[in-house]
Amino acid sequence: MTISKLSASEQEAITDGVLAASLKSQQEKGPALRQVHPKSHGLVWGEFIVENNIPTALKFGVFAAPQTYPIWVRFSNAGEAEKRGKFVSDKEPNARGLAIKLMNVEGEKALDDEEKTQDFLLINHPVFFVRDVQGYVDIAKVASGQADAELTQAMQPSFAILQETGNKKVSNPLLIQYWSTTPYKLGSQAIKFSVKPQQQEEVSDSLPDSENYLHEAIVKHLTDEGKDAFFDFLIQVYVDEEKTPVENPMQEWKEEDSPFLKVATIRIPSQKFDFDERKRLDEGLSFNPWHTLSEHEPIGSVNLARKKIYQELAKYRREEIEKRLREPQPFAFVQDEPR
């Protein structure tokens, strides 16, 4: 497998730059919220049921033995807040996120801030919009008008992916497919994973005229209509650098090159989740691809950058949540009014 074109010191320096910019944006748009994916459509509980007939070659980490893990699942919009105190409406183009946290997971972990969790993070498109962490910096440069014509031109494929992802019509986050886009270890192999609903979405041409219609769709499904939701958790195994590259999450691993294999079922039972205590838990939790057993470690430049960024931003967010209560500050300091 080829490795990123970035040297280790470049990767580190660029990551620090992204971290600094992200912290600044979080400070401005909502210190106690996530910098990206701040808007939740719901945090719900469920089960992650590992299949009992997984091929031996794939029996690693949480897939080593048939077992049922309790999970928290968070549905989100990917984009930053519009401004302080104001989320972007669900009617605007956006990627949709899915974050899953397995609990009671035994084994050696990559980070030590949580002991028994295994997180899986996905979005509703098979590819990510940048190739490596440098791309994350470059696209921001172009978007803020600070790039020359050459870089602007070079980043067009990234903008095309963003547009394609954002323009997908989604009527219910429980009924769409999600992809990891970036690769992970499975023992000594590389894999990508995907979460696919067992029930297909029926998308009509007109979506509901409500800013929060995605949250409302989950409430209707799980609470008002009392229905469960089921997803298949699927994996794809690395074939070769041409068909299934590790260092380019902009390239899809096609199903015809590497078919999806089902390794688990996600069951989200009918439930109530639309209340304040749950929202506080949602705002305080940290989902991080590096909350992982070493058998499932994230790989590639984009994933490597996420290690420091997610940890530091979640730490900052939690400190802000605590700080605003520990020693109350006057409004002139808090400035929590929507701007």
Ligand code: HEM
């Ligand atoms: C260099 C690339 C990336 C950067 C800098 C980045 C940054 C972030 C940050 C700062 C957060 C909030 C963390 C927190 O405060 O707890 C976040 C959340 C999230 N990211 Fe990424 N991300 C990147 C790539 C990806 C990729 C490839 C995916 C998956 C396809 C992804 C999916 C998510 C999801 C689903 C969440 C929400 C987690 C939650 O619900 O708490 N991100 N990302």
